Structure formats: C-alpha cells, structure tokens
C-alpha cells in the first residue's frame with residue numbers, strides 16, 4: 001500500500017470517528033438536558049414529566065409551547081427516556097396500540113381485539129371503582145355519569161386506537177399526578193394509582209373497553225395457558241416437591257421475579273417438580289412450544 005492510500009485510509013478512519021463522535025455527542029446532549037429536575041413547592045420532589053427531544057430542541061426560550069407529552073407508568077431513568085423515544089416512533093406508525101409491561105410474556109400472536117371504537121382490556125379483580133366511589137368522584141364528576149362507567153382495568157394489557165390514546169394520555173398524566181398529590185387518593189390506591197388514573201381517563205373521554213378475560217393468565221392462580229395470549233408473571237410461585245402450592249411460604253421450589261431484583265437469573269433455572277401447573281412450567285420453559293406442554 002502506497003503512502004497516498006495510507007493517508008486516505010487514515011483520513012476516512014478519522015472522518016468516521018469524528019462523525020461517530022458527533023452523533024454520540026448530539027444524541028446525548030438533548031437527553032442530558034431533559035432529565036427531570038427538582039421542582040419546588042410540591043409534594044412530588046422530582047418532576048415526573050419526561051420531556052420529548054423535539055420539545056427540548058425548540059425550548060431555548062422557556063416560554064415556548066410544548067408539542068406533546070409522554071406518560072409512562074415507569075421510572076424516570078435514562079433507560080426509560082430512550083424507551084419513550086422508541087415508543088413514540090412506533091406510536092406514529094400504527095392505528096392500534098398494545099400497552100403491555102415487561103412482566104407480560106406474550107405466548108401467542110395477539111390479534112387486534114378492539115372493535116367499534118372501544119378498547120380491549122383485561123379486567124382486574126382488584127380495580128373496584130364502585131368501592132372507591134367517594135375518592136373517584138374527585139376526578140370523575142357526577143355529570144360524567146355513574147362511576148361504573150369506569151372500567152375495572154389498568155393501562156395494561158390494553159389495545160386501544162391511536163386516536164383514542166392521543167386523547168386519553170395527557171388526561172391520564174394529569175390525573176395520575178393529581179391522584180399522587182392527594183394524600184387520600186394516594187393512600188387508597190397505592191401502587192395501582194396509575195391503573196385507576198388510566199381507567200378514569202378512558203371513561204372521561206368516553207372510550208369504553210371490551211373486558212377481555214382471555215387476554216392473559218396470572219400464575220399460580222390460573223393453571224392453563226389455553227387460548228390466552230399473555231402470561232402475567234407477577235405473583236411469586238412457591239411449591240413443595242410434591243408439586244403443591246405453598247403460596248405465601250417460601251417453597252422448596254420457587255420462582256419469583258423479586259429474587260432477581262439485583263442479580264441476573266441463572267442460566268439453567270431448576271425445573272419445577274412434577275405436578276406444578278402448566279402455566280408455571282411455561283414461565284420456566286419459554287422456548288418450548290405451548291402445544292407441546294398443553
């Protein structure tokens with residue numbers, strides 16, 4: 001290789017490095033600016049609203065108008081910040097949106113279950129609008145109708161039209177914040193607060209939901225995968241070696257996501273003893289086709 005060629009290679013390498021550097025710097029810059037900062041005079045010490053990059057690049061003047069918000073029922077970490085960007089990218093491309101969570105294991109392709117402008121949602125037994133009528137009336141006034149108009153759902157799993165979600169999302173964010181700032185509501189709803197906030201917002205915008213019980217199963221209570229689409233991996237699964245459920249008591253065989261808060265799950269998780277239901281086995285053997293175990 002002659003000296004000319006060598007120079008050319010070095011130049012190209014240098015240019016690529018420089019471009020890469022610029023991409024990294026410019027990609028990181030707006031991300032940094034947008035970290036939620038402390039806000040004063042509020043019960044919430046960290047601003048939970050993550051600004052979108054498009055917003056930030058135009059917000060040199062602090063008075064400039066916001067274009068949109070993204071509300072996530074998640075933390076404000078860097079990880080979530082870039083996930084929001086990806087979500088927004090896909091949000092713009094589809095007419096129907098599936099909202100799900102990382103502990104929703106999808107076991108078969110999910111069709112568009114929503115119809116006639118209604119959402120499709122999983123009904124949760126612990127979302128009880130009637131029981132919390134007094135609290136909910138703060139957010140769902142009398143003139144909007146009976147509290148039973150609020151579906152017993154959370155935001156996930158939900159399939160909803162993009163145009164409906166566009167209306168619901170900003171209200172959902174505001175109601176979540178209002179509920180969190182109200183001690184009575186915060187105490188009543190605890191960790192299901194954003195679920196109620198979604199259900200209320202959907203009702204406020206007259207977006208009803210088809211309650212779709214077959215959307216998912218929740219082991220260890222539900223035993224068979226059957227025709228369901230999602231395994232909601234939320235409860236710990238404890239069994240003795242006879243394959244009997246010992247819920248609430250650490251089992252000789254156990255699988256609980258909370259065991260892996262700060263460590264990775266081992267590569268070869270011990271298989272459950274015989275007699276453990278199919279739904280639990282499927283959590284451990286995600287690569288086995290479900291027809292084989294059912």
Ligand SMILES: *[C@@H]1O[C@H](CO)[C@@H](O)[C@H](O)[C@H]1NC(C)=O
Pocket residue numbers: 095096112113114115116
């Ligand atoms: C699915 O989406 C379309 C719009 O894209 C909608 O009109 C239809 O009702 C939905 N449901 C089914 C079962 O196709």
Ligand SMILES: *[C@@H]1O[C@H](CO)[C@@H](O)[C@H](O)[C@H]1NC(C)=O
Pocket residue numbers: 170171174
């Ligand atoms: C949400 O709250 C902000 C601040 O109070 C308000 O300006 C905005 O109009 C509200 N948006 C909706 C959709 O309720």
